[in-house]
Amino acid sequence: MEPLRHALLAFSALSALAVAGVAGFSYFEGLEPLKALYLTVATLTTVGYGDVHPETYAGRIFATALMISGVGVGLYALTAIVEMMFEGRLSEAFGIVRAKKSISKMKNHKIICGAGRTGKVVIEEFLREGVEFVVIERNSRIVADLRRRGIPVVEGDATKDEVLREAGVERASGLVSTLPSDCDNILLCISARDLNPRIEIATRASSEEAAKRLRSIGANRVVMVEAIGGRRLAKSLLKPAILDFVDFVTAGVGETSLESLTVEPHMKIAGKKMKDLRLRERTGAMVIAIIRGGKIISNISPEEEIKAGDTVVFIGSKKALKRLEELEFF
Numbered sequence: 036m037e038p039l040r041h042a043l044l045a046f047s048a049l050s051a052l053a054v055a056g057v058a059g060f061s062y063f064e065g066l067e068p069l070k071a072l073y074l075t076v077a078t079l080t081t082v083g084y085g086d087v088h089p090e091t092y093a094g095r096i097f098a099t100a101l102m103i104s105g106v107g108v109g110l111y112a113l114t115a116i117v118e119m120m121f122e123g124r125l126s127e128a129f130g131i132v133r134a135k136k137s138i139s140k141m142k143n144h145k146i147i148c149g150a151g152r153t154g155k156v157v158i159e160e161f162l163r164e165g166v167e168f169v170v171i172e173r174n175s176r177i178v179a180d181l182r183r184r185g186i187p188v189v190e191g192d193a194t195k196d197e198v199l200r201e202a203g204v205e206r207a208s209g210l211v212s213t214l215p216s217d218c219d220n221i222l223l224c225i226s227a228r229d230l231n232p233r234i235e236i237a238t239r240a241s242s243e244e245a246a247k248r249l250r251s252i253g254a255n256r257v258v259m260v261e262a263i264g265g266r267r268l269a270k271s272l273l274k275p276a277i278l279d280f281v282d283f284v285t286a287g288v289g290e291t292s293l294e295s296l297t298v299e300p301h302m303k304i305a306g307k308k309m310k311d312l313r314l315r316e317r318t319g320a321m322v323i324a325i326i327r328g329g330k331i332i333s334n335i336s337p338e339e340e341i342k343a344g345d346t347v348v349f350i351g352s353k354k355a356l357k358r359l360e361e362l363e364f365f
Contacts, residue, residue: 045112079105320351
């Protein structure tokens with residue numbers, strides 16, 4: 036039972052005892068209701084009798100039973116009140132301990148620094164994609180909300196090394212920085228890169244100057260949120276159908292979806308020509324682009340060779356992409 040239900044049950048039991056006490060003393064002692072109430076309160080609180088006390092044999096037996104019942108119900112009520120006051124804090128404390136243990140076991144996870152408006156969008160995307168992640172947030176109200184949702188969170192300043200370590204930055208595969216200040220994002224990227232030279236860092240920037248600085252200190256991806264938002268607003272009027280299609284295939288909610296694969300040297304696909312792979316014939320998925328050396332190859336010929344280091348972008352149904360993952364040359 037919830038603490039509130041315990042407290043309500045205890046209050047109901049005390050009220051029932053009070054009513055029973057007034058009725059019992061009125062009947063056995065012949066007292067008027069006010070005196071019966073006074074005698075009932077004195078009995079339940081065990082403060083001792085004054086000028087009014089049970090005089091009949093039956094009244095004394097009733098008072099004894101009322102005392103015993105009153106002490107029991109009173110202790111139950113006190114326990115319920117204490118439980119209601121402190122159980123939330125204890126549960127929160129145990130939840131923090133469990134979260135810390137869970138975070139300490141994470142490997143190749145993602146870290147989201149900041150759970151503001153941009154960070155919340157990243158959180159929802161990661162949840163939808165089933166990505167293992169932990170959030171770093173300094174706002175205690177937001178932290179409490181995330182913990183209620185069962186989301187692993189570290190409370191603190193993401194620019195501090197000890198907070199990053201608590202989030203498992205040395206074992207993480209990626210970090211997203213959504214802090215509102217460019218200075219904080221720069222400091223965070225420096226700290227994260229120093230603690231884990233292999234981590235992939237994606238960060239926001241509010242200006243081109245800040246973006247250049249972030250790239251120079253090791254950020255793999257820099258997103259200018261305002262610029263992207265402005266371009267999307269323009270495209271929503273100029274080319275709405277294209278924007279709708281991109282949103283549809285990237286959201287992953289429909290049948291058609293996009294996936295990408297970075298080709299490692301050990302993969303059998305490396306060094307193969309498109310015509311030899313016969314991907315569309317074998318899976319139903321289609322290669323729509325190859326990213327090589329920062330350049331995008333979109334007009335892909337059958338003679339195009341897949342090279343180690345390429346990022347191949349596929350489009351197809353979820354079933355086709357699933358079959359693609361099962362091919363032996365990956």
